[in-house]
Amino acid sequence: MSTPRSSLLTLSLLTLLSGCRWNSEPKGTDAGTPKAAAPTGPQRQLTVKGSDTLVVLGQRWAERFIQRHPHVRIQVTGGGSGTGLAALINGTTDIAMSSRRIQDTEREQLRRHHPQGPVELPVARDGITFYVHESNPVHSLTVAQLRAIYQGDITGWKDVGGDDAPIVAYSRENSSGTYLFVRDELLGGEDFSERVLTLPGTAAVVHAVALERQGIGYGGAAYAKGVRVLEVKRDAQSAPIPPTEETIRDGTYPLSRDLFFYLPQEATGTTRAFLDYVLSSEGQKIVTETGYFPVK
Template sequence: MKAKTILSFLALTVATTGMQAQRIKGSDTVLPIAQQTAERFMALNPTARVTVTGGGTGVGISALLDETTDIAMASRTIKFSEKMKAKAAGEDLEEVPIAYDALAVVVHPSNPVKQLTRQQLESIFRGKITNWKQVGGDDRKIVVYSRETSSGTYEFFKESVLKNKNYMSSSLSMPATGAIIQSVSQTRGAIGYVGLAYVSPRIRTLAISYDGKHFANPTLENAVNKTYPIVRPLFYYYNKKDSVSVAPLIDFILSPAGQEIIKKSGYIPMK
């Protein structure tokens, strides 16, 4: 980080003595690092008050437009329709990339399938492949779990894996990442997708290939060296009129200390 930026960060940290409470809302994917960096920020600045809640990217951006949150967490870029709403309301939003995340495709631990191509994933999530035996697994119906439409993870998976084609109508929409993990862990034929930091022994990840030849598992190392293909940036959005009040918090998450928290949490730092 440049010396000028560090000095700016230190000055803004001192300025938090009279800082108003900050509200962060949105993406469940961003939620863990938002909570951890906010906790560390408050520990360094005892007078600061930061609240962090999830609900999905769309919920966070809507809250930002309604001025019921100060920062929106997002796992996708802002939509054109959301930009138009902001413009109509006379609001000027700023986008700040804070980290990267790998999206892991997960199945029940008993599933013998180890890898899938992007084309196979597209066919599964669009309802063209309906039985695991069609991709080398057991004779078992595939149960597709997805996030709800307000989720940035839902949007990114649709864009990157489905190439903007629609999900199958019978996919089961889950309100949060935790619900997908729970459902997949309890359903032998299940498949779903979660942020890399949410991966646990309760579910198993699949190696993925976009070219049909080179498969890679969703790990931090593979995401950093770009061998794993399903990787996306994560963002904070805020209203430019609130720049002064949100700057200390945003500068902290982008600082070496904040980015180290991000790395230790299983996400990919900006640098």
């Protein structure tokens, strides 16, 4: 997988209007994989915006979709879950990608324009993964230890079985759904320590940890390149659990989560065809190829 970018990623592909007709029956198979029905009708652009965790996966879905429908134009951009949901609210994207659930205030704002919305669609599974430098002797941490590191109560690796050196902790920016998930699920809704360094995107976090021998950071499982992934223990007596497909899909990994598409209303036309492809066996195979995990 190429190195993800948190900056704008745009695919120039041709698309069809949402007013086109949709046939929900698959047409043929490719090595046993159902194919989504081809949309028909006038052309338009389909926009997909939001989570940096999902942006590379969204790009790959769109690239494969265009191979089947060469008259489709899809624009895929990142910027964070909050940015994508804000774009959905103000009507500047057709689909918002989010690595967290929509908040009540966002839902209320969206319903002012789309009373039947939003439509929530889990499209992949992920586990919040903690990365350390490849030379770090620490191989696992408990949930409580991770919480203490990011709240500033543990500041040295020696306190968790590592070197006698200060911990350099990295985090995502506060517009990130990953940031909010860690804040809410790991820190119990409390703030991060002022010692924690904020970086714009998971790729930047991984790059920083790969260079900093005493670093620790977090993000999606698919981004763990050039760093080592920590196993996580629910408590001191528990066995360490790696973020694998099995542990994330069955929820035994302590920080498992769904990744979502949000729409302002029920999908039709090209949007419906694209979503059908994303959730098809072929689309979910791309999830695995990208380093994430299929939805059940």
